[in-house]
Structure formats: structure tokens, C-alpha cells
Amino acid sequence: MGDVVLSFLEVNSGFIELSKKPHNPEFENWVELPNQVALRMLDSGVLQVRPAKAKGTALVLSCGVHGNETAPIEIISNQISRIVTGAIEPHCELLYILGNPESMQTSQRFVSLNMNRLFAGAYANYELNEDSKYEIERAKKLEELVSRFFEENSQLTKIHLDLHTAIKPSFHKTFAIRPYHQSAISPQSKRLLLALGIEAVLQHNKPSTTFSAFSVQKFNAEAYTLELGKVKPFGENNPEDFSAAIQTLDDLVQSSSIVEHNADSLIEYKVVAEIMKNSDEFKFYVPDDVENFTAYPQGYLIAEDFDYNYRVAFERESVVFPNINVPVGQRVAIMVTEVNPD
């Protein structure tokens, strides 16, 4: 891929700048750093990094699936620049993904379709036209690249962390979403989340079509969507707010031991309902300025549509990701209950 690309990647926001450029097939050739770590660009915003030695993990670190969620993009770009300058040396197989470079350039969540609803093959359910083309093709391409990466490294432990920031303020400033799983979350994974600075984890109750859900469904990877803070424009994120995530991502990449935490201190929620907008008649009785994890009393009418209504079913039930500005057919919010409340 050559020196031009390396000269981009070695500076702090180089991966961000490079991801704005059209992909050049020449970038797909491996280039080696003085420490024998090798890199290649597989597409715009997709960088594979191969360690010189000692690899036990195949790690996908994605960010910018929503283009306005800038803090994770800055964290990833900064980590890549430190790999290129040799400040940190990876000891695992790595795939870095900046999911939606087009929407990042206009500081939008997406161009035409919310890409984090298009994975696990869901892109095939959408009509392909000039508007929808970018995100449909991008989701398909990202699935292919992640599949190739995990297949090439089939003998390794597979991890996928998809980094996001939330639109609304949150009672839990940081939280993880665990896609639907047959098995319970392991103590080791809880410790990893805590080391990343995550306060709470939400367990989905059915399969979904997010990027992390794809890695679970197809590869049984240890995969999470991580909400690391709140959406802010580029340049307005304070790295100190993300210090635990930055440190632990460095530890993961270097295969260093991660900071020890008591697994039981992770707060666990389960999703008990998904509030869907089924028609233009949909009405939502949650105010726009409500924060994530706000609890509503049992029986409270949360939403009604032409074909259903939803009232709070449990004593302590909270709303997460309330967002009325979604198209018909999509999720307006999820309802959660704490698994072991005091």
C-alpha cells in the first residue's frame, strides 16, 4: 500500500482522513513496519493489521457505523497512529473498521439508511436504489470483510467490539449491548467490559440486525455494541472521559493483562420489549428530552399504534434509546429491567 498511506496513518487523525479518500486497490498490498507488524487497507475505512508474532485473538474494532458518533472514531484513529509509529505493538490479528465514512463527512448518523439495522443479511430486505445504495452495499461489503477475517483466523478467539456513543444523556454514562445469545455472559467478559469503563450491560431477548449481532450469529464471536458516552462533534470529545476504554483497548491489542475488576459489579439489564413504529399513526408518550434508563411506573402507556399499544409491564422498567425520528418499520425504543436489583 506504500508510503503515502503510512504517512497518513502515522498522524493522529490519519485513519479518519484516509477513510475519506476513494479506495485504491494498490492499498490492499501488505506493507511492513520496522517492527515487522504488517498493514493493508481492504476498503476505504477498513484496515487489517497483522502482528509480527504471538497471536491468540482475532479482534474486530469498529467505529463510525453511525457517522456522527465521533469519539470512537477518534479513539480508533489515534490507536492506529500509535501502532504505525511503533508506540504500541499489536499481539493479535486486527481488523479496524470505520463503518460509514460518507455519513461521517457530513456529520450525520447515516446517509439514507441506518446501517446498524442492515446487518445479519438484513440489507437484502431493502430496495436498492440511488439513495439506499451506499449503506446497503457498504453493509454487505463489511460483512464480507469481517467474514474473511474471521475465517482466515478460525483457530483464534473471536472478539468484535462495535464502538458507539448515544444520542441522549444516560443515567449509566457507559453501557454495552449484548446481542441475543443462548448462553449467559461469562465472568471474563464482564471483567473486560468493566475494564473498558462500562457500567451496565443490556442483554437483547431476540436476534437483531446490528453489526455486533452479525458477528455473534455467524461466528459466535464475543461481540458487543459499546455506548462509550454521548454524541459530540469532532474535536469536542475529551479523551479523559474515555481513558478506561482507551487503556483497555490498548491492553487488548497488545494482549497485555487487563485491569482486574469484580465481575459482579457490572449492572445487568435484560430487554423486555421493543417499541416499534408500525405506521404514521404511531404515538409515543416519552418526552424527547428524557435520558436513557429513565424508569416509568407499571401500567404507564408508553406508545400506541394502529395495531398495538405498550404499557409498562414490570415494576421497575426503563426506557433506552428513545428516538421518535425513525422511519415506519423501525425501533423507537427498547424497554429494559434490571436483572438483580437491590
Ligand SMILES: O=C(O)CCC(=O)N[C@@H](CCC(=O)O)C(=O)O
Ligand atoms: O442513542 C441512540 O438512540 C442510539 C445509539 C446507538 O447507535 N445504539 C445502537 C444500539 C445497537 C443495539 O441495540 O444493539 C443502535 O441503535 O444501533
Ligand SMILES: [Zn+2]
Ligand atoms: Zn450508534
